[in-house]
Amino acid sequence: MGNHRTLLKSQGCPELSVNSLKSKASISVSPAAKIKKPRRAEANFYPSFPLGETQESMEKERIELLAAIKRRNNDRVIAEKMARTFAYRRQEVVNEEPGIGDFKDRWPALFQQKEINAEFQRLMAVPLEQTFLAQLDRHSNQLIKVIQAKGGATCAKMAGIMRTYDEVEDIGIRRECVLKGLITFLGEDTKDLIKKYCGSSGDDAQMELKQLTMAVFVIRKEGEGLKEPPETLASSLREWRCCRT
Structure with missing residues (x-):
């Protein structure tokens, strides 16, 4: 296998030549400096x-x-x-x-x-959204059991979420309930990640969307609650680095 990789490198295979000394910057001319690997x-x-x-x-x-x-x-x-x-x-x-x-x-x-x-x-080589949702559905029952076993103030915070989970049949809303329940179970505030707005305040949502590093925005029509699918979904992600080290 080592000889095979040597032959590939001699043929200019990018995945192997990327770590050659000729491909490195002058400040990183060392076999062990900034190794790039999958x-x-x-x-x-x-x-x-x-x-x-x-x-x-x-x-x-x-x-x-x-x-x-x-x-x-x-x-x-x-x-x-x-x-x-x-x-x-x-x-x-x-x-x-x-x-x-x-x-x-x-x-x-x-x-x-x-x-x-x-x-x-x-x-x-894996579908992102389908894989995530499939695994979420697969483990939802176990997650709900763990979440419902929590007592005290956390249980009170999750009461409305769990009630909605039991009452609705829409798979999208049930997934939302599981994720919100998990966030609360871990001691975090869902409002720090998931921002809710009514239709009339959609412009405010767009302004705040540009200011936050990471958030999910859910915009619903006036009078709609968790049991109805949202009108709009948006997300914010900025100033992170595509870092390989």
């Missing part, structure tokens, strides 16, 4: 460019993607270009470790829900 379950850690593509052609695709995202009803073109530039994007993350703010400016399409799921699928 984390657990990363199936496509450092992919090669598509056949016939270069860094210049990939940068051209990225610029075209910036224009494509400004057009309406252009999801198919965006998805194709995002899939094509995956290797270019991954090499940028591994080599440069950019901040989330800078990365969002260069790849705004990646921060759409569909593309987050697609990127995770490309990187891990």
Whole structure:
């Protein structure tokens, strides 16, 4: 296997050559300095460019993607270009470790829900949302038992959430109840992560959304409670780093 990896490296395999001394910065010219290797379950850690593509052609695709995202009803073109530039994007993350703010400016399409799921699928070869929800459904009964076993003030806080869980049949609302119950069980306030707004205060939500580092916003119509599905969902994530170390 070692000889096989040596042969691959001699052929220019990016995943192996990324740690060669020639590929490292002058301040990191040491075999043990800033070793870049895949984390657990990363199936496509450092992919090669598509056949016939270069860094210049990939940068051209990225610029075209910036224009494509400004057009309406252009999801198919965006998805194709995002899939094509995956290797270019991954090499940028591994080599440069950019901040989330800078990365969002260069790849705004990646921060759409569909593309987050697609990127995770490309990187891990596992569907993100379906896997998470399937595991949440699988363990919901055990989680509810653990949550309901809690007494004292925490039990009182969770009474309304658990009541809603027992009364509704909508799977989305039941999942929301499980997650909120788990947050409360761990001694955290759900309001720190999940912000609720009525329809008339949606503009206030958008203003606060830009100021928070991480949050989930749930906007419901006037008079609606937890038993009704939300009108709008949004999230905030900024100024974290795409760190590989």
